[in-house]
Structure formats: C-alpha cells, structure tokens
Amino acid sequence: MDAPAQARITQPRCSYKDVPNNSNSKWWFDPALRWNIFHCVGLCGTFFFNGYDGSLFNGLQTIDAWQEFFDHPTGNLLGLMNSSALLPSLISPLFADIIAHRWGRRWAIWTSVAINIVGAIVNSAATSLGMYVAGRVVIGIGISMGLTIGPTLLQEIAHPRYRAQIGSMYTCIYYIASVVSAAVCLGSRGLKGDLSWRLPCYLQLFGPVATLLMTCTMPESPRWLAKNNRTNEAFHILVKYHANGDENDPLARLEYIEIVETLELEETISQSKYTDYLKMENRRRLFILISVAIGTNWVGNGIISYYLSPILKSVGVKSTLDQALINLGLQIWNCKPFVIPV
Numbered sequence: 001m002d003a004p005a006q007a008r009i010t011q012p013r014c015s016y017k018d019v020p021n022n023s024n025s026k027w028w029f030d031p032a033l034r035w036n037i038f039h040c041v042g043l044c045g046t047f048f049f050n051g052y053d054g055s056l057f058n059g060l061q062t063i064d065a066w067q068e069f070f071d072h073p074t075g076n077l078l079g080l081m082n083s084s085a086l087l088p089s090l091i092s093p094l095f096a097d098i099i100a101h102r103w104g105r106r107w108a109i110w111t112s113v114a115i116n117i118v119g120a121i122v123n124s125a126a127t128s129l130g131m132y133v134a135g136r137v138v139i140g141i142g143i144s145m146g147l148t149i150g151p152t153l154l155q156e157i158a159h160p161r162y163r164a165q166i167g168s169m170y171t172c173i174y175y176i177a178s179v180v181s182a183a184v185c186l187g188s189r190g191l192k193g194d195l196s197w198r199l200p201c202y203l204q205l206f207g208p209v210a211t212l213l214m215t216c217t218m219p220e221s222p223r224w225l226a227k228n229n230r231t232n233e234a235f236h237i238l239v240k241y242h243a244n245g246d247e248n249d250p251l252a253r254l255e256y257i258e259i260v261e262t263l264e265l266e267e268t269i270s271q272s273k274y275t276d277y278l279k280m281e282n283r284r285r286l287f288i289l290i291s292v293a294i295g296t297n298w299v300g301n302g303i304i305s306y307y308l309s310p311i312l313k314s315v316g317v318k319s320t321l322d323q324a325l326i327n328l329g330l331q332i333w334n335c336k337p338f339v340i341p342v
Contacts, residue, residue, distance in 0.1 A: 016160040021251035022243045023159070032244045033159060035217075040158050040166045042214025044173045046109065046150030048207040049116055049143045051177030054305060055331055056200060057082055059185025061309035062324040066197035070129060074310070081129075082306045085136040089144035096145035105153040105221045108145065109211070115142030116208040124201035139204070146211075156221040159242050160255065175335035177207065182328040189324060226259050234259065304330070 024030035027037055060066045067073075073081060100108040119142055123135025151170060158166050184200045191199060219241060222234035235256045236247075243249030277286045304311065308330070312323050 016251065016254075019251045019254055020249075021161075022246040022249045027159075027162065030244070032241050033162075036157065036159050036241045037162065037166070039215055039218040040154055040162075041169075042211050042218065043109070043150050043154045043157075044166075044170050045207050045211030045214065046112065046143075046146030047170055047173045048177040048211070049139075049146060049204075051174035052181045052204060052207055053085060053139060053143060054174070055178035055181035055327070056185070056204070057085075057306050058308045058327050059182050059200060059324065060197055061307075062320045062327060063185060063189055063197045063200075064320055065194055067320075069194060069197070070132070073129075077129075078307070078310070081133060081136065084133045085140035085143070088137055088140040092141045092144045093148040096148040100149050100152075100224075105149055105156070105224055106215070106218060108149040109153060109215060112142045112145035112149070113208040113212045113215075115139075115145065117205060117212075118142075120201065120204035120208070123204070124198050142208070153221055156223045157219060157237075157241070160251070172335075175331070178331040179328070179335050182324075182331040186324040186328050189321065222256070223259050223263070226256075227263050231256075231260065 023033055027033035070081075096108045096112065099111055116139060119135050119138030119140075121135075122138060123132060126132035126135060151167070154170060155163060155167060181200065184203055188196045188199045190196070219237045220233075222237050225231070225234035225237070235252075238252045238255050239245060239247050239249065242255065243252040246252070276282055308327055309320075309323050312326060317323060317326070
C-alpha cells in the first residue's frame, strides 16, 4: 500500500497515547518495538563515547605508567593533551550536518563511529606524545559528529510512546560511561607496564563498536526520507517499526501525516540560511545562544572533569591510588541524580 494521501486525512490532533496502535503495551513482548528500542539504545552509544572519554583523561592521570611514559606532563602540555579532543568540535559538527542532509542520518552516525574507532586505535597504540595527541584529535572529531546527529535520529525513529523515556536515557549514558571509565582505570592500575594505561584506551573501542553493531540494521529517518521525496519508504518504516506491519494502523498514519505536514509548512514559511543569524531581529537570539553555550561550559566543572589529579595533589592527596578512588567516587556521585529518576 502506498503512503496515505495527506489531503484526505482530516482527523483532529490528539495525544499519541489516545491513538489506537498495533503494538503491545509492553515493548519487550512486541517484535517491532524490540527492534526499535534496540536501535535507539544503539544510538545512545554516541553519548557513551563522550562520557567514557570525559572520565578517561582524569583516570589516566592517576596511572603511574601513563605519567612515566609521557614524562609527567603539566601546564600547557597537559592542557594540550586534554584540549586536543575538544577543539575539533568547533568545526566537525558542520561536516556531520552536511553528511546527514545529503546522504542520510545513518551515514553521519556510521561515519562518526568509524572515525572514533580509528582515533581509539591511534590513541591506544601511541608511541609518542604527538601520536597520542593526534589520536585524541581524531576521537574528538568522531565524538562531536555523533553528538550532532545521534539525538536527532533517536527522536526521529523512536516510537512516540517511548520517545521521552529513551530521550532521557540518552543523557544518562554519559554518566554510566564515566563510571565505567573510572572503574576500568582503577582496575587496570595493577597491570604491569604500559598495558595499565593502554587497556583503558583500547576499551574506548567498546562504545563505537557496540553502536555500529546495534545500528547496522537501523532504518533511515522517516523525516529525512520524506524530505527527500521518498515518502513511501518513510511510511513503510513507520508501519514496520511502530505498527508491526499494519498499513492501516492509525498511529503510524498519524505520524506520517504530521511529518509531511510539518515539512510542507517548513518549506512554505522557512527558507532559512546560516546568514539569517546576522539579521537585526535574530542578533539577540544569537547572542543568547552563544552566551548559554559559553556559560554552561565556563562554570568550573571542566577543571574537575579533566584536571582532578593535579587539583588533588595541590591539596595534599599525593597517592595515585587515592586519586583513582576519588575519581571513581565522583563519577558514581554524578551518576546517581541522573540515573535514578530515569
């Protein structure tokens, strides 16, 4: 059956919960929803990269072999080793956006995964400071690309009745990954030689590999397909994953109509360009966006997030074991307020 004609649908808008749907109220008993949730959890892996890396640099500083290999870096050198993974985020989201618009959301995700895998290997196998920094630069590119597209695709393919829950879970993955990273660094301290710090770095591969395996069968975004005049494909994806193949399902048809209507409205009223930010009526909005972005990252938490070891040394905590334990405790404490509500 072809996609429903938008002009023939005149039903009033209502809550998704009130619309009949050919799916089980318990997603784990429903074959289509099981796949849908599986793909959504895979997309959450794009934030796992960020959470693991965010805690990893702190953890590595508590490993004696890492300190000895890089000759106990401090000051600007330590700052370079850290910021090398953050600076690419100024540019790489633009490339993620180009890929997502031209070839689809999935290819942007898979590109970010491939880049993360390469970066993790280079970083873990580093034989010099330059190679280590280069690996972190590549990882930074992959992470920022994944964070740009992952949440968007997650919301576009998630079943509407689980969209809020799975969206909340996305953020929590960061703190779960941070705990895992801190625990791995603590546990690997007992290994001999460079393996004690290379192992946590190699385990950076877990996130991107798991994401690749969980999303390799993932459908393309119905919204992207509809926007690119592939409306029948968009409709059939909604039917397959949200209604167990029932082409007359009211919820799947409602979703499709809303997507088409929204795209038509955007086409009618919004021919936007990046330069529109510079228009007089948008400058205030641009200023607010920039201020919020700077403010949320310039509140002091970055110092603790990446330089906990030097801070602890400055207050008398010299033992790297104690520093590793404090790092793990801090990540667990950060994790609690986010994971428990979800």
